[in-house]
Amino acid sequence: MTKPTKTINIKIDAKLVRKLAFEIGFDDCKICNANPPIKDISFFENWIAINKNADMAYLEKNINIRKDTSLLVPNSKTIICVILNYNQKLDDKEFYISKYARGKDYHIVMKEKLASLETALKQEYSGLISRIFTDSAPILERAFASKAGLGFIGKNTCLIHPKFGSFTFIGEIICNIEANYDDSITDNCGTCELCVNACPVGALSSAGLDANKCISYHTIENKNEIPKYTAERITNQVFGCDICQDVCPYNQNIPLTKYEEFLESEPAKSLSINKLEALSNSQFKKQFVSSPLLRAGKRKLIANYKLVGEKGKSGE
Ligand code: B12
Numbered sequence: 001m002t003k004p005t006k007t008i009n010i011k012i013d014a015k016l017v018r019k020l021a022f023e024i025g026f027d028d029c030k031i032c033n034a035n036p037p038i039k040d041i042s043f044f045e046n047w048i049a050i051n052k053n054a055d056m057a058y059l060e061k062n063i064n065i066r067k068d069t070s071l072l073v074p075n076s077k078t079i080i081c082v083i084l085n086y087n088q089k090l091d092d093k094e095f096y097i098s099k100y101a102r103g104k105d106y107h108i109v110m111k112e113k114l115a116s117l118e119t120a121l122k123q124e125y126s127g128l129i130s131r132i133f134t135d136s137a138p139i140l141e142r143a144f145a146s147k148a149g150l151g152f153i154g155k156n157t158c159l160i161h162p163k164f165g166s167f168t169f170i171g172e173i174i175c176n177i178e179a180n181y182d183d184s185i186t187d188n189c190g191t192c193e194l195c196v197n198a199c200p201v202g203a204l205s206s207a208g209l210d211a212n213k214c215i216s217y218h219t220i221e222n223k224n225e226i227p228k229y230t231a232e233r234i235t236n237q238v239f240g241c242d243i244c245q246d247v248c249p250y251n252q253n254i255p256l257t258k259y260e261e262f263l264e265s266e267p268a269k270s271l272s273i274n275k276l277e278a279l280s281n282s283q284f285k286k287q288f289v290s291s292p293l294l295r296a297g298k299r300k301l302i303a304n305y306k307l308v309g310e311k312g313k314s315g316e
């Protein structure tokens, strides 16, 4: 094992972090200070106040943590933000599963890579106190990734990277040592409104994404019956929705993912209502343990298949 060589009194070398991140396989890595941007905190608080979070009550909690990363890592100074590209070619299927959910759960893949980066950094910097996150804590991940310069926030509310577009997962390491920080980028949507106009339920506006209407929310997160307004506008989506990303000019001609883990594989590949109905709850949990589809659960997936299947029959 290499002996730690640097002490806490020095800054993290941003170039070294990026080099290590690329060696581990991240598609990009940028660094910012650990103070959440005030405008994004205000945007988030307003979004909750006007109930755009639908029934995701967990988002209403821990606002103090969202505002102060030192509640996650004492004396937090720096956030190292990374992305993994999951873009892939897909056939237009009768039963559509969102691109992000066809392979292995990104939480597993991202955490493994973040842990490798954290270990490499600890070799270099004695005294480094850090934690890794990906969709696993009350952190405004898009806001930090944008602040670090990994992209800009589009009208579809996604982080848009200049090279990889928005089909990316975000992860971060929060740590207690300062660094030289990257600049945010100034690109934006300009006058484009393609995603706003393409969203079948009109969920996108200057107030952000309205989860009460969003197909992604209703087919994944909503544990209850999908309300009539959205149900009527679902066409083939049985899990998630990519429409507001598919239409985005920044997502045309972007590189395909280099991670086989994210490509279509079992159990998503041959998923059908018959297969789901044949599984006991424990068989379902066992087979779907590494799949994002686990989140919806068997009952919800069956209901979504029925909804889409009935539409197919009635020719809607
Ligand atoms: C709740 C949640 C959802 C909800 C709500 C999404 C939403 N847009 O708010 C639902 C279930 C709908 C959802 C769907 C998806 N999600 Co999601 N989700 C989250 C989660 C857990 C919290 C997001 C949140 O706080 N939302 C509240 C809003 C207000 O905050 P925000 O989206 O982060 O936006 C911030 C800024 O972007 C900015 N902002 C947002 N909208 C706007 C609009 C304007 C006009 C302006 C000026 C600023 C602005 O202000 C916000 C506050 O800082 C994050 C993980 C995390 N901890 O951040 C993942 C996360 C945002 N999701 C992610 C993904 C991949 C998806 C899906 C693609 C999955 C799918 N296909 O179904 C879709 C994309 C749909 C979409 N267009 O957003 C990724 C996003 C990657 C990226 N490149 O942007 C994240 C970061 C998870 C991760 N670690 O990779 N998600």
Ligand code: SF4
Binding pocket: 156, 198, 199, 200, 201, 202, 203, 204, 209, 213, 214, 215, 216, 217, 241, 242, 243, 244, 245
């Ligand atoms: S994910 Fe689908 S339903 Fe949700 S905002 Fe985007 S296009 Fe609209």
Ligand code: SF4
Binding pocket: 154, 155, 156, 157, 188, 189, 192, 193, 194, 195, 196, 244, 247, 248, 249, 250
């Ligand atoms: S489709 Fe147009 S408006 Fe929507 S995020 Fe992309 S560039 Fe921005």
